[in-house]
């Protein structure tokens with residue numbers, strides 16, 4: 494990994510240098526004081542807070558002994574591999590597709606993605622054309638910065654990752670289309686289309702249309718992994734809308750390329766919710782064939798209590814407004830600290846998300862690792878530098894993902910005081926020509 498070049502100092506006048514040195518001293522003193530507090534704060538993972546989870550305490554007991562599903566089957570017994578019909582209907586509404594194209598299985602969408610990619614390599618996404626046989630080296634296009642676990646999954650399964658820049662409206666589609674046309678080994682494109690992890694970007698209609706049509710340019714077993722993890726995770730009352738990728742792909746004749754994923758992990762209970770995927774019969778049948786050897790079906794009791802609790806998408810949206818009321822002050826706190834401390838100091842830029850779980854910070858090139866190390870020394874854990882990039886490598890060493898949801902507001906307030914102090918100190922030291 495290369496270090497970005499350090500800005501030279503000759504342009505600094507003596508007075509400017511003195512002012513910068515004084516500022517660095519003040520920031521160092523502030524950090525020394527924080528260190529005396531022996532803090533252990535954590536802004537690493539995008540987890541819901543206890544207050545959000547408390548919103549769902551009445552989920553426990555909602556069944557009140559009534560385990561009968563709408564089709565008369567008993568949720569306590571073995572049943573359909575795909576999930577119970579009422580849950581599939583709810584998942585279908587979430588994904589904006591037909592219930593016949595949905596499979597509700599397990600508690601983790603990441604697990605569904607892992608299995609999908611593993612089985613596509615070994616058996617083919619259609620159950621007939623394994624990527625491992627078709628490609629010299631299967632490759633995925635990875636919008637960056639992106640979700641670290643998508644990238645870890647690819648690395649583990651030996652899929653080569655090609656970074657694609659994210660723009661304010663989604664992945665740079667000129668780059669995506671060029672790669673697909675030039676490289677016959679490309680088999681996947683990762684997408685987090687709403688409030689993308691970590692940039693908060695919602696893909697524009699034009700980008701979604703181009704993604705939906707990629708199947709016309711790509712190999713027949715190319716797939717878009719449409720991880721719509723944050724579809725209803727709005728922070729405002731006027732959220733951006735996301736075009737329906739499956740409808741667009743159906744219109745373009747490319748529906749088999751679209752594999753949608755979602756879960757209630759950040760709606761109901763993280764790790765104890767419902768995960769689901771949506772795809773055409775070609776993909777779903779192949780997936781189901783493998784799944785049928787692996788399990789006798791999902792936890793239908795949990796599915797039933799979720800549907801009884803939320804009922805429909807209106808129920809989910811009403812619940813998510815309560816999440817937003819808890820999360821909004823945390824995002825406001827995070828952004829206020831950034832604005833106040835760094836707004837006029839050219840020490841970085843950051844996203845102002847309308848939803849999702851993250852704030853994406855870009856420091857000066859070559860400073861992210863140093864800021865993160867300094868924060869760690871001062872008692873604030875941040876996601877490792879480069880985590881949002883394939884192979885953990887941020888070529889600019891500039892990006893830092895901030896996850897403000899889990900901490901309490903006082904903890905977040907303190908963590909952000911420390912973060913902005915570290916970010917400014919590293920920027921000031923750079924301006925002074927320091928190389929650390």
Ligand code: PLP
Nearest residue numbers: 601602603640685690722756758
């Ligand atoms: N997809 C994205 C984009 C996420 O950010 C996360 C969690 O942070 C997940 C998937 C994980 O979802 P699940 O808990 O359903 O596996």
